[in-house]
Amino acid sequence: MTGGPVDAPVLVACAHGTRSAEGRATVRALADDVRALRPGLRVVEAFVDVQEPAVADAVADATLAGPDGGLRAVVTPLLLSTGHHVRHDIGAAVAGRPVRAAEPLGPDERLVAVLLERLREAGAEPDDAVVVAAAGSTDPAAAGAVEQVVAGVRAAWHGPVTVGYGAAASPSVPEAVTAARAAGAARVVVAAYLLAPGHFHGALLGAGADVLTRPLGPHPLLARIVLDRYDAQVASGPVAAVAVARG
Incomplete structure (x- = not known):
């Protein structure tokens, strides 16, 4: 799909948020890439x-206009895996509204x-x-999602590929670097599985690796993934009738 009708459900591109100016610019660039594609x-x-x-305020604004009984918005996470923010923050924002996550x-x-x-760029x-x-x-679903991506890198990379985490899971990135x-290993490269620069990417500089890659964004493939996630929900058909809060 290359075009978007003016009455199509709003795409609410929901990111984590950061105080990093470069990180904010990356998220804006991704949203602009989506607009350019559609x-x-x-x-x-x-x-x-x-x-x-x-996200709750953005969803409320998006549902103020639109056909009764129609899907008015799709909250599309600019997040790499599921977890608290997807299940709770986004889940609460869409509950009881003509909106899908x-x-x-x-x-x-x-x-x-x-x-x-x-990796090649670095x-x-x-x-x-x-x-x-x-x-x-x-x-656990978030860990499983990360492991699937790690398995894909491992299948394409000649050297050993492991995983490290910034928080809430183990091993930590410094522990994984030490283990490598x-x-x-003569050289260890940390591949930042992060959408944008911010606090965590800065912390990776102290993880003890020889090389650190830049985050995933901005990159044109990311916008295509966003639109695929959005399109999957639009194609699911009409939402069940709900009462839309106007206040």
Whole structure:
């Protein structure tokens, strides 16, 4: 699909939020890439933390107009896996409204392709040990999603590929880097499985690796994943009749 009718459901692009100017610019660039791929589609940005508008406010605004009984918005997470923000923040924002929540960006083979591209850009060599650095979550589904992406990198990379987490899961990224060196790696590269620059990416500089890749965004493949997630919900048909809050 390349066009978007003016009465199509609003795409609420929901990111985590960050105080990093570069991180905010990356999210804006991703939203702009989506608009460029789908002219006429209304795309609004929303956040679960730090930035405004909050996702609940963006959803409320998106549902003020539209056909009764029709799907008025799809909240599409600009998040790499499920977890608290997807299940609770976004889930609460869409509950009781003519709105659906799309799946997060990952896992997806295109994310593997972007990670491999970032490794090549950073000068990683085929024999280097790679630690894929993910944010981390206590949600088992999130860990499973990360492992699927790591498996994709492992299948394409000659050297050893492991995973490390920033929080809420183990091993930590520094622990994974240390383990890679103990296993005999001459060089260790941390592949940042993060959407945008921010606090966590900055912390990776102290993880002890020889090379750190830049985050996934901005990248044209990300916008295509966003639209695929959105389209899947639009294609699901009409939503059940609900009472729309106007206040």
